[in-house]
Structures are given as structure tokens and as C-alpha cells.
Amino acid sequence: MNQKNDIAVQVSGLAKNYGAVQALRGVDLTIGAGEYFVLLGPSGGGKTTLLRLLGGFIRPTAGQILLHGRDVSEQPPNRRPTSMVFQSFALFPHMTVAQNVGYGLRLRRLPKAEIAARVDAMLEMVGLKDLADRMPHALSGGQQQRVQLGRSLVLEADILLLDEPLAALDAKLRKDMCLELKHLQEQIGITFVHVTHNQEEAMTVADNMAIIADGVLVETGTAQDLYENPQARFTADFIGENNIFDGRVSGLTGSGVEIDLGFAKFTVDAQGQTPRVSDMVSVSIRSELVRVLGPGEAPEALLQTVPATYGEAVYLGLATSHVAKLANGDNIVARHVSRGGTSDDFEAEAPLTYAWPRTQMRLHLS
Template sequence: MTKTPAPAVELRGLAKHYGDVVALTDVDLSIAAGEYFVLLGPSGGGKTTLLRTIGGFHRPTKGEVLLHGQEVGHLPPDKRPTTMVFQAYALFPHMSVTQNVGYGLKVAGMDKAQAAEKTAAALEMVGLDTFADRRPHELSGGQQQRVQLARAFVLDRDILLLDEPLAALDAQLRKDMCLELKHLQEKVGITFIHVTHNQEEAMTVADRIALIANGRLVEHGAARDIYRAPQKAFTASFVGENNLLSGRVTETAGQTARIDVGGTALRVDRRGQQVQTGQDVTLSIRSESVALDTAPDTEEDGTSLVGSYNEAVYLGLTTSHLVHLPDGTEMVSRVIADQDDMMPAAGAPVRLSWQPDAIRLHVE
């Protein structure tokens, strides 16, 4: 019988409190070896605390941190099989790029010639071999982050923690570095755990994403599932551009529930969730799944809502059409800009419709 390898990271009932402040609570999570895992969430939600607890910079108040099956909650960062890339300011300013990258090898007592060889290879991997003698302040932000990556890779640890590594970079550089990170992870094959509040960055690099907010693990799953089929209303509100509608269950029949949204009845697939008549629920639908129609005089069909046109926001690739529902809720229909051939007048009645499987029910 073959034994299943232990996950690279396993968190069981993890909690971190600072006095009365609860930074993390009841986090259970498993990350497989070789996975690119992203902790995504709003600022102050607890994702960096979680990453730092995995890295040994915080001692958990409760729960266990297992790395490759070994409980390491009591170990300091230098005794764990992890290394870390920080947001910024983490290069040693009094050392050259080579000295920065080779520092961990020096600490480990590696033979100088071997250390120099490994350092050069790591610098070549991140494309900084011609910058070896420079000091950190002589490098750009992107180059500095690459030095941090080389400093991490050179140690041959199998879990790399990245704490908002691209947050200090400008938008274009961030996009480039995202792809570079993804390719580097595929090349070295180790586990990456990447913290970010930027959903585009998360989508670009992640195999799986975990949503962290208010100290809790909200939801986790494959990047595509998190985007296309969010289980929780919070996920829908944070990932992608979703319309959130509040409603009340008026009827259930088989897998379908009928929900009243501002006086209009909508049909929604329950997807196995239990709901009762009279229960308040939330519905979500991605803005790109909502079609805008200027001829609203059709009958109620359970997959559309009528509202008054507000304005269009041109975003380059796409245009967002903003519509006000009678109860004041704002809905967005997003279309590819080039296909945008209709532009109703402000206040004109419009119908927003979608495919039956595009709308999702959230009962929490």
C-alpha cells in the first residue's frame, strides 16, 4: 500500500489573538506540495498574520501548524523548512546583491566556492547576473524583489512564503512579475504561498485561492471556481465584478427556488442548499453575464429585472452600464467596449437579463 504524502502545509483549528483582538480564528487548511496557493482578502483581514504564522514569525494562540506532517508551531523561522519574500525594505542595504543572495548559505556554513556557484546560478535564474556587485539602493523595485526571490531560491527550501511581494510595484511591472513568478514556480516546483489583496494578481498566479476576511477562512478552491462559482456572498463581492441582490424566498420546487427581489420574482438553482419560504438570501451574478436590453416591455420571466438606465463607464476593453433598480439597488452590465452599440438615455427603462445558470444563491 502506498502512503499518501503529507501536505506541504496543514493548519488545524488555527487561531491568533492579540489581547481582545482576534486576528485569526478556526482556520483549517491544507496546501499540497508543489502548489501555487494564494491567500486573498481585504487589508486587515488576517491573511498576512496567517502567512507569518506559517513562517514562524507569530506563535499561534490555538491550533496546529504542520509542515510536511511535522508540527512546527513552537519552532522559530530559522528552524522551519520555509523562507520568505517580503513586500519591501527587506534587502540588507549594507551588502551587495551577491552578499544578499548568499547570506543564507553563509549562515548555513556552506563552502565558499560552492556558495558562490549557487548564488550565481540563483541570480541567473532571476535575470540579475549582471547586477551582482550592486547595492540594493542601486536597483529598481522590481529588481529588488527579484533579489529577494533569488535569496529565497538559493536555500533550496520547499515552501516559499510571499507577503504582498508585488504591492510596491507599478501596475505594468506587477503584471510582468506575476507571470514571471508563475513561471519560476513551475520551474522550481516548490510550494508557493502568496498573500495579496489584488484579485487580478491572485488569478494570474494561483492554482488555488483561499479568501481570508475578518480573521476567518471564508472559502477556498481552484482559482477558476472561486471566480465562476463563488459559494459565499463575500467571495462574490470580493472576486470579480458581481452584482449582489438581496431577496426573500417565496417558493421552492425541486432544485429551483423562487426569490422575490424588489417585487420581481427570480428563478434560482438552489445547488443543493436548503432554503425555506420567507428566508432572506443573497443572489450574485457577474456583471459580464448580465445583458442589457432597451425594450423592457416583456413579461416577467424569472431571469431578468427592469430598471432605469443611469450611465456608462468606459474602461478601455469593457464598458460598464450602470442601472438603478426600483428599490435603489445598482446593477452593472459589462460588455466588451467594441460591441457597445447601444447607449440608452439616462433614466430610460431597460431590462437586465441573464442565463438561468449564471445567477447564484447564497444563504449564509
């Protein structure tokens, strides 16, 4: 299954309507073979619809789906090179763990001995060797999801689809299983397409990911790309914790873009984009890059500063968020690593300056 340069999934102009509701609108997407790809987005954004279209559980309203170069748009699930892991309730309750895992192999009418051997090997791989004869209802949530994984992986399909596979698990278990999934995928080398609304889960497992919201593919990239250099305003809002300012382009100077925010004027590098004067645009800055300067503290050069009225501190363990109000009434947040004690506290209503490196600001045209 070594097709590193191959394309596993190629989707073009894919759309799905439910009556008047457009669940997915003209999505183009390419996923390389052997990639761990994550579809990330808010609930109801269309990511599960996209996954179910790939799996063949729903028929596209428009567009085309190529899996390993073969057009499967009109094929039922059992004729596609895919296998799916569901969120929950998907184990066959009248079969033991081993029978669940061996179901697909029995459908292929393989010899009994071969089925038994492959089921054994798969149970070993997903760590359920001792539970082979249990019924699904006697398993914990985490174990049930392992059985589902085993049932799909044993088929050696080229593409594994995972629909919120960890959503029904508690936080601690979800973290552990995330890493396990990642290692499993590296070991087997097939393409994983994983749907989640959980940012941390996505960043843990993904080689590449796509942000999907409102039925539209917003942006694709690696976790680092999307966290550090999001192109779309939506991505900046959805991933990490960003301060976002909306304003109008008031002037262009070389690669610099001057933006009027009403309460202040920022100058941002265009980063290869081509805004026009009087366009509505947004600027974002990650909250961990923002620093709070005390009264009378002079800003260093190359810092962008704004005056703000201090609101409150929110202690989050590793970090503490300092929330303040801007002149236009919006909130601005600075996240500092918590230092313990109360040494970094400020007084409410105190006039302070929030500052961050100019070069770290990002311009969003959409």
C-alpha cells in the same frame, strides 16, 4: 522535490489574537506540496497574519501548524522548512546583491566555492547576473524583489512564503513579474504561498487560492471556481464584478428556490444547497452576463428579467458598464464589450429591461 501527492501545509483551528482583536479565527487549511497557493483578501483581513504564523514570526493563540507533517507551531523561523519574501525594505543594505543571496548559505557554513557557485546560478535564474556587486540601494524596486527571491530560493526550502511581494511595484512591472513568478515556481516545483489583495495577481499565479476576510477563511478553490461558482456571498462580492440581490426564501419547489427580493421574485436552482423557507439568502449574477434590452425589445425564453431605470455608461476600455437603478433603489450593472462609437448608448432615465440567463444565477446561503 517531487511530492505531488504530499501535503505541504496543514493548519487546523489556527487563531491569533492581539489583545481584544481577533486577527485570525479558527482557520483550517490544507495546501498540497508543489502547489502555487494564494491567500487573497481585503487589507486587514488576516491573510498576512496567517502567512506570518506559517513563517514562525508570530506565535498562534490557538491551533496547530503542520509543515510536511511536522508540528512546527512552537518553532522559530530558522527551524522551519520555510523561507519568506517580504513586501519591501527587507534586503540587507550593508551587503552586496551576491552577499544578500549568499547569506543563508554562509549561515550553514558551506564551503566558499560551493556558496559562490550556488549564488551565481541563482543570480542567473532571477536575471541579476550583471548586478552581483551592486548595493541594494542602487537597485530598482523590481530588481530588489528579485534579489529577495534569489536569497530565499537559494536555500532550497520546501515552502516559499511571499508577503505582498509585488505590492510596491508599478502596475506594468507587477504584471510581468507575476508571470515570472508563476514560471519560476513551475520550474522549481516547490510550494509557494503568496499573499495579495490584488485579484488579477492572484488569478495569474494561483493553482489554488483561499479568500480570507475578517479573520476567517471564507472559501477555497481554483481561480475559475471562485470566479464562476463562488459559494459565499463575500466571494461573489470580492471577485469579479457581480450584481448581488438579498432576499428571503419564500418557497421551495423541487430543486428550485423561490426568493422574494421585495421588488421582484427570482427562482434559482439550489445547486445542492439546502435553504429553508424564510431564510435570508443572496443571489448573484456576473455583470458581463447581464444584457440591456431596449424599450419594446422582447426577452427570449429562459431569461430572468427586471425592469430598471437607466443611469449612466462608464467606459472602461475593453468593456463599458451600463449602470441602472432598480425599483428598490439599488444599482444594477451590465458590462458589455465596448463596440466603439455611441451605438450602444441609452438615454438617461429611460425605462429599460435588464436580462440574464436564469441558469447562471448563483444562490448564496452565507
